[in-house]
Amino acid sequence: MNRQKLKKLGLELPLFPVTSVGSFPKTDAVVRARGEFRRGKINAEQLTEIEREATAFWIRKQEELGIDVLVDGEQYRGDMVAYFAERLPGFTNGGLVRSYGNRYYHKPIVTGEVKWTEPLTVEWWRYAQGLTKKPVKGMLTGPYTIMDWSFNEHYPDRKATCMALAGVIRSEVEALIATGCKIIQVDEPALSVRPEELPVAIEAMHRVTDGLNAYFITHACYGAFDLIYPGMLELPVDNFDLEMSNSGLDLLELFRRHRFTKDISFGVVDVHSHVLEEPATVRQRVEQALTVVPKDQLWIDPDCGLKTRTVEEAIAKLRRCVEAAKAFRN
Amino acid sequence: MTLTLAHSGSYPRIGDSAELQLLRRTIAGFDRGERSAADLAEAENQMTRLAIEEQAAAGLDVVTDGQIRWNDPVSYLAGKLAGVRINGLLRLYDTNFYFRQPVIESRLQRQGELAVSDLQFAREALAAACKGKPGSRQVKPVLTGPYTLAHLSLAQAEELKALEPRVEAYAEALAAEIGALADAGAETVQIDEPSILLHPGDWQIFARAVGRLSAARDEARKRGRKIGLLLYVYFHDCAPIYSKLAALPIDGLGLDFTYNRKLADAVVESGSPIPLALGLVDGRNTKLEQPAEVAREISRMLPRIAGDSAWLGPSCGLEYLPRDRARAKLQLLGEIRSAVEGR
Numbered sequence: 037m038n039r040q041k042l043k044k045l046g047l048e049l050p051l052f053p054v055t056s057v058g059s060f061p062k063t064d065a066v067v068r069a070r071g072e073f074r075r076g077k078i079n080a081e082q083l084t085e086i087e088r089e090a091t092a093f094w095i096r097k098q099e100e101l102g103i104d105v106l107v108d109g110e111q112y113r114g115d116m117v118a119y120f121a122e123r124l125p126g127f128t129n130g131g132l133v134r135s136y137g138n139r140y141y142h143k144p145i146v147t148g149e150v151k152w153t154e155p156l157t158v159e160w161w162r163y164a165q166g167l168t169k170k171p172v173k174g175m176l177t178g179p180y181t182i183m184d185w186s187f188n189e190h191y192p193d194r195k196a197t198c199m200a201l202a203g204v205i206r207s208e209v210e211a212l213i214a215t216g217c218k219i220i221q222v223d224e225p226a227l228s229v230r231p232e233e234l235p236v237a238i239e240a241m242h243r244v245t246d247g248l249n250a251y252f253i254t255h256a257c258y259g260a261f262d263l264i265y266p267g268m269l270e271l272p273v274d275n276f277d278l279e280m281s282n283s284g285l286d287l288l289e290l291f292r293r294h295r296f297t298k299d300i301s302f303g304v305v306d307v308h309s310h311v312l313e314e315p316a317t318v319r320q321r322v323e324q325a326l327t328v329v330p331k332d333q334l335w336i337d338p339d340c341g342l343k344t345r346t347v348e349e350a351i352a353k354l355r356r357c358v359e360a361a362k363a364f365r366n
Numbered sequence: 367m368t369l370t371l372a373h374s375g376s377y378p379r380i381g382d383s384a385e386l387q388l389l390r391r392t393i394a395g396f397d398r399g400e401r402s403a404a405d406l407a408e409a410e411n412q413m414t415r416l417a418i419e420e421q422a423a424a425g426l427d428v429v430t431d432g433q434i435r436w437n438d439p440v441s442y443l444a445g446k447l448a449g450v451r452i453n454g455l456l457r458l459y460d461t462n463f464y465f466r467q468p469v470i471e472s473r474l475q476r477q478g479e480l481a482v483s484d485l486q487f488a489r490e491a492l493a494a495a496c497k498g499k500p501g502s503r504q505v506k507p508v509l510t511g512p513y514t515l516a517h518l519s520l521a522q523a524e525e526l527k528a529l530e531p532r533v534e535a536y537a538e539a540l541a542a543e544i545g546a547l548a549d550a551g552a553e554t555v556q557i558d559e560p561s562i563l564l565h566p567g568d569w570q571i572f573a574r575a576v577g578r579l580s581a582a583r584d585e586a587r588k589r590g591r592k593i594g595l596l597l598y599v600y601f602h603d604c605a606p607i608y609s610k611l612a613a614l615p616i617d618g619l620g621l622d623f624t625y626n627r628k629l630a631d632a633v634v635e636s637g638s639p640i641p642l643a644l645g646l647v648d649g650r651n652t653k654l655e656q657p658a659e660v661a662r663e664i665s666r667m668l669p670r671i672a673g674d675s676a677w678l679g680p681s682c683g684l685e686y687l688p689r690d691r692a693r694a695k696l697q698l699l700g701e702i703r704s705a706v707e708g709r
């Protein structure tokens with residue numbers, strides 16, 4: 037594990053650190069407030085106040101559960117790309133496109149040079165970290181994913197768009213580090229959509245992380261990892277946070293064929309299912325993980341963000357993660 | 367030399383105005399039990415009419431029904447076949463769109479028409495859009511091909527667990543549908559096979575399935591029908607298997623030029639023994655192409671294409687764009703043709 041790097045950053049984490057991927061379900065108060073805000077019944081400050089309370093709730097919950105590396109729960113974010121696109125010069129909000137069934141979203145359009153002019157997530161990180169002594173991760177969406185999930189009318193091609201966004205995300209990383217953030221997650225769920233573009237994603241991540249002093253994690257999910265493994269290990273991060281349980285741990289087969297060289301945040305509970313895993317099931321998954329990575333490299337978390345679960349389901353699933361870690365520490 | 371403007375499949379089923387939210391609202395109401403199946407069908411009809419009107423208004427010679435009724439390119443057809451259950455969501459290739467995956471549980475069989483009634487509705491809508499004078503304009507039915515359907519399906523039925531029998535089973539069902547579409551007067555039918563670009567190693571299985579479909583076309587022609595078989599590939603680089611695709615027993619080949627700028631070179635170099643549908647207008651990005659630039663590419667390729675004839679269309683269906691941009695892309699097709707013709 038990059039224990040040495042963590043130590044140098046002043047972070048002493050237990051064996052099998054427990055974390056989560058990023059989003060938690062919006063609390064009832066936030067859901068209500070967002071509706072009222074849309075209907076003009078409350079203003080932006082009132083909404084923010086409720087989001088801050090919900091963030092404090094989730095920080096408290098994570099501490100109570102015994103989670104080691106916390107997240108702010110993203111109570112104030114909607115879509116993981118739109119959050120950034122709405123705040124960055126160079127983006128225009130596009131019309132509606134369908135994502136599946138009867139679900140539509142506004143897909144952003146890059147219409148000019150994308151620029152970082154001010155911090156996008158730093159205030160929320162500072163607030164969340166101020167509520168706890170445990171480390172809180174900085175949470176960003178990666179340049180390749182923002183590129184892939186947007187239209188581009190400005191840059192000559194996908195790579196140029198991606199590299200411009202990498203510069204923007206690097207500025208945000210620098211701002212987080214300057215504020216004291218030591219563990220930063222740069223999510224790339226789109227990593228495997230075009231396997232032939234993996235080198236672009238890697239080059240972009242170099243631009244985001246090279247020479248910067250933080251422990252970097254990247255999260256990827258619903259991927260065709262068989263098409264980008266082991267090449268994806270070239271991504272310059274310390275830790276891969278991967279959806280494992282939803283696919284019946286079939287990635288392990290790949291890791292047996294070619295050694296997994298990074299730290300891994302191993303998804304031990306399925307976020308797409310209402311069903312709460314039995315403790316024994318979760319322990320078996322950890323055991324399986326230990327057949328492919330040394331214990332020093334293993335972190336434990338849910339497969340993906342928990343925002344589609346209910347608050348109770350999310351807490352129950354997180355508890356399973358903590359229980360499993362404790363069982364293996366003893 | 368002829369350049370025909372032809373759409374390539376889907377069209378947005380929504381727009382930003384309240385009127386264009388009709389289908390979305392009706393589906394939501396239907397799910398809450400507040401709207402009937404008849405309301406839903408009428409909303410689909412209305413959005414289909416609008417999709418056809420917008421294509422006609424943009425001057426397209428060959429329109430589709432916009433696939434407004436299709437939940438996705440896979441489950442709409444597979445769900446109409448006996449022996450298939452529709453399962454959870456999966457990402458469709460490298461898009462940010464999700465389809466429902468079919469699971470084949472028992473013998474897969476066509477139990478009724480798949481696209482004939484849609485064709486009939488679309489024809490009437492086209493005639494209405496053209497004030498009763500569609501002239502030479504035609505509606506082109508679109509079917510997802512057997513290889514792609516099989517590739518994106520799971521099988522629980524033991525005998526269909528291997529890819530090849532699964533492809534054959536779908537090919538059999540689609541062959542019957544091609545016959546039915548021919549009998550209903552379809553002049554062409556578009557078969558979408560994007561999966562073959564990602565898995566060229568399955569070529570033999572794929573080519574046999576295309577052979578089955580072209581046999582159905584030949585049988586229909588023996589009955590005096592006019593039908594032509596068009597194969598469309600997109601969502602990946604077509605260049606590596608371009609020559610093999612162009613040699614298939616089909617009447618036209620639709621190509622996506624957006625993944626590899628050198629595809630046009632390959633066409634110029636090898637030529638084409640069959641007419642091509644040139645997907646030079648990007649159906650996946652909002653940026654509007656420069657008509658003069660696209661026209662140059664077309665002028666380079668046209669003399670190398672059999673019969674000097676080609677269709678011009680978007681690189682794939684237009685559902686991946688917001689409606690205003692989809693409409694702008696259709697308009698662009700006419701501007702490009704004018705540029706090619708030096709007007």
Ligand SMILES: [Zn+2]
Pocket residue numbers: 057225255256257258279339340341
């Ligand atoms: Zn995820």
